[in-house]
Amino acid sequence: MYAWIWRKLPFGTPGKLIGSLLIVTSLLALFWYVVFPWAEPLLPFDDVQVTQEGGEPGDPVDGEPGVDGDDPNLDGEPPGDGHDLPYDTERNNTPPPSPTR
Template sequence: MYAWIWRKLPLGLPGKLIGSVLLATATVALLWFVVFPWAEPLLPFDDVQVTQDSGVPGDAPGGGLTDPTGQPEQDEELPYSTETNNAPPTAPGG
């Protein structure tokens, strides 16, 4: 098939190269703007639902995630200080 397309493209080697790039670009655009949007509702990638306990020991309700403010849960003990920054790294040998 590709050999047939290559033989049918006009204007020698430069025309064949430009024509090949244009055909590839048109194919990608057709897939990107027509085929993929049409197929997206048919694919289950966005259908994510957690409906039951995972069964993992120690898995607390909420999954141990942070609250919407980004702060860790109050009963979670962190092994580092969240109030101060760490000292900046020093140069090697200094």
């Protein structure tokens, strides 16, 4: 098939190279703008459901905070944003660069 296309393209080798690039570019654009958007709803990439076997979605899982008394906020404070960072986020703690860098 490719040999037949190569033989049918006009204008010698330079024209055949340019024609081949145009054909490949046209096919890529056709797939990118027409075929892939049409096929996207048919593919299961966004249909993800992870559940614990025997449980309902949303049920607590062993090892999660609040299950079996392993809540990290035992001091009674309401949970913050859930991110306890081990470093200061208000200032830069890195040393200044050395002159050799």
